[in-house]
Amino acid sequence: MIDVAIIGGGPAGLSAAVYTARADQETYVFDDGSGTTRDVDRMENVYGFPEGITGPELVERGHRQAEKFGTEFVSEEVVRLAQSGETYEIETTESTYEARGVVLATGASYKSPAIKHVEEFEGQGVSYCVECDAFFYRDDPVAVVGAANYAAKEALMLLDYTDDVQVLTNGNEFEADPGLRDRLDEEGIPVRTDRLDRLEGEDMLERVVTRDGEEIAVEGVFVALGAAGGTDLAEMIGVATEGQTIRTDEEMATNLPHVYAAGDVTGGQRQINTSVGEGTRAAISLLEALRGTGEYVDYQKLETAAGD
Known part of the structure; x- marks a missing residue:
C-alpha cells in the first residue's frame, strides 16, 4: 500500500509529487514517457527562466526535484484504475499497486480513429x-x-x-x-x-x-488508441468528466474521495505555469484530506454535476 499515486509525469504531476513526497507520504509517479511536454520547444513564459527553457529540460528538473524528496518513479503504462473499498488500484502493464489517494495528471490526450462516420x-x-x-x-x-x-x-x-x-x-x-x-x-x-x-x-x-x-x-x-488517457482512467472508476476533461472543484477535487486531477486534463488554460499551480493545489488538498483536516468536499454535489 502506498499513500499517493500520481498518474502522469509532466509539470502538474511532478509539482504534486514534490509536495506529497516532501510531506513524508509515500509517493509513486506513473509515467511511461509519452508526455507531450517532452516535445515542447524553448519556452520564454515560464516563471523563473528568463532565458527560456525547453519542455524536456523542465521535466528533467522536476523529476530530479521530486526524486530528491523520495518520489518513486514507475516507467510503466497505466492501463486500468479501479476503486477497492476506500483505496484505489492502479494496474500497469507489469504490476498492480494500491494507493490511498490518486492525482490524475495525464495531460490532454484525446484520440479519435481515422475512420469515416465515427x-x-x-x-x-x-x-x-x-x-x-x-x-x-x-x-x-x-x-x-x-x-x-x-x-x-x-x-x-x-x-x-x-x-x-x-x-x-x-x-x-x-x-x-x-x-x-x-x-x-x-x-x-x-x-x-x-x-x-x-x-x-x-x-x-x-x-x-x-x-x-x-x-x-x-x-x-x-x-482504445495509444495509452489510456486521463478521462479514460477517470471514467473507469466513475469520476465525473465533461467531454475530454475531468471535472473538479476549486481545490482540484473530483467527485470521488481522495481522487484529484490537475493540469491539461482538467481543461482551461493549457499552460505549464497553470499546470504547476494546479498540481500544487491538488497535492495540498489531497494531503489535507488524507490527514482528515481538509475542507468539506460535497461529493454528492459533484456527483450530481456529473449528470448535468
Whole structure:
C-alpha cells in the first residue's frame, strides 16, 4: 500500500509529487514517457527562466526535484484504475499497486480513429470506455480499435460481457507486449491489421468496412488508441468528466474521495505555469484530506454535476 499515486509525469504531476513526497507520504509517479511536454520547444513564459527553457529540460528538473524528496518513479503504462473499498488500484502493464489517494495528471490526450462516420455513431455503437458501456453489448459482436497495450487490455476486459471480440489495428503494426499478445491468443481474440474505411448502420452501428471493401459485422466499437488517457482512467472508476476533461472543484477535487486531477486534463488554460499551480493545489488538498483536516468536499454535489 502506498499513500499517493500520481498518474502522469509532466509539470502538474511532478509539482504534486514534490509536495506529497516532501510531506513524508509515500509517493509513486506513473509515467511511461509519452508526455507531450517532452516535445515542447524553448519556452520564454515560464516563471523563473528568463532565458527560456525547453519542455524536456523542465521535466528533467522536476523529476530530479521530486526524486530528491523520495518520489518513486514507475516507467510503466497505466492501463486500468479501479476503486477497492476506500483505496484505489492502479494496474500497469507489469504490476498492480494500491494507493490511498490518486492525482490524475495525464495531460490532454484525446484520440479519435481515422475512420469515416465515427462521430456519427458515438453513443450509437461507438464508445471510448469499456467500463462504462460494455454492459450494453452483452453477447454481441464487438471490436476494439487500437494497436497497443491499451487496446489489448480493453479487448480482454470485454470478455466479461461477450465472447465475440476482435482487435482492429487500422493498418498499424500491433505493438502490445508479448504477454498481452499471448493472452489474446489464449482467449481466441483475433487481431486484424486491415486498413479501415468507414462505419455503417441504420440507426445503430452494424458493420465496419475495410479499405478493401470487406465488411466486419459488429454492434459495438471501442476506441482504445495509444495509452489510456486521463478521462479514460477517470471514467473507469466513475469520476465525473465533461467531454475530454475531468471535472473538479476549486481545490482540484473530483467527485470521488481522495481522487484529484490537475493540469491539461482538467481543461482551461493549457499552460505549464497553470499546470504547476494546479498540481500544487491538488497535492495540498489531497494531503489535507488524507490527514482528515481538509475542507468539506460535497461529493454528492459533484456527483450530481456529473449528470448535468
